[in-house]
Amino acid sequence: TTLTVNAPPGTFNPLAGDDVSVWVNASSQHDSLKYSRSKARVIVNQKYDLAITGQNSKVGDISTAVYFYMNLTNRGNGQDNVRFDIPAMYGWIKPTVTPNTMTIDPGDGNMTPFTVKITIPSNAVSTEPYTFTLYANSSKSVGTYDYQTLTVNVNQVYNVKVEPQPGYSTINTDAYPGIIINWPVRIMNTGNGEDDFNIFVNAS
Numbered sequence: 564t565t566l567t568v569n570a571p572p573g574t575f576n577p578l579a580g581d582d583v584s585v586w587v588n589a590s591s592q593h594d595s596l597k598y599s600r601s602k603a604r605v606i607v608n609q610k611y612d613l614a615i616t617g618q619n620s621k622v623g624d625i626s627t628a629v630y631f632y633m634n635l636t637n638r639g640n641g642q643d644n645v646r647f648d649i650p651a652m653y654g655w656i657k658p659t660v661t662p663n664t665m666t667i668d669p670g671d672g673n674m675t676p677f678t679v680k681i682t683i684p685s686n687a688v689s690t691e692p693y694t695f696t697l698y699a700n701s702s703k704s705v706g707t708y709d710y711q712t713l714t715v716n717v718n719q720v721y722n723v724k725v726e727p728q729p730g731y732s733t734i735n736t737d738a739y740p741g742i743i744i745n746w747p748v749r750i751m752n753t754g755n756g757e758d759d760f761n762i763f764v765n766a767s
Contacts, residue, residue: 721758
């Protein structure tokens with residue numbers, strides 16, 4: 564004979580460590596005074612599950628910081644310790660997460676806030692988005708984590724510089740009357756995105 568006990572599903576919110584005791588009784592059909600009993604105890608194991616929610620896209624200026632306001636939910640059935648990580652991008656300061664670690668109780672309604680700060684470098688371009696991956700890792704269960712992609716778009720800065728090409732001076736001493744002077748110049752886009760320029764000449 565086999566006793567089968569089903570642990571309640573998640574909708575009943577069983578917590579890690581919860582238990583139920585079941586007594587199995589057997590008695591003689593011919594002599595009710597002859598019986599025996601045995602106790603079976605079922606203990607609920609801990610389930611680990613994390614979920615990140617919140618903002619996933621920001622726009623900012625070069626040399627400034629953008630902030631993502633996020634929440635973490637422990638969808639498991641027991642308290643968990645969580646550590647955040649977000650890998651650095653080449654040429655960028657490593658993003659920071661505040662707080663970087665937390666202890667969070669279970670419950671879908673128990674959203675714990677945290678903040679991600681990403682600083683945009685002065686040489687960031689506006690022609691493409693920059694993406695980072697934020698991880699929330701369980702310290703109690705290796706392999707339990709959630710992640711979210713964060714996107715940073717950079718506002719365009721417009722600037723232009725005109726100068727002589729290398730090897731040429733801004734002063735031409737060969738300007739004899741009646742001759743044509745060629746002055747090679749270069750126009751440089753010193754902004755952080757694609758631009759179109761109008762070229763014109765004036766004299767003083």
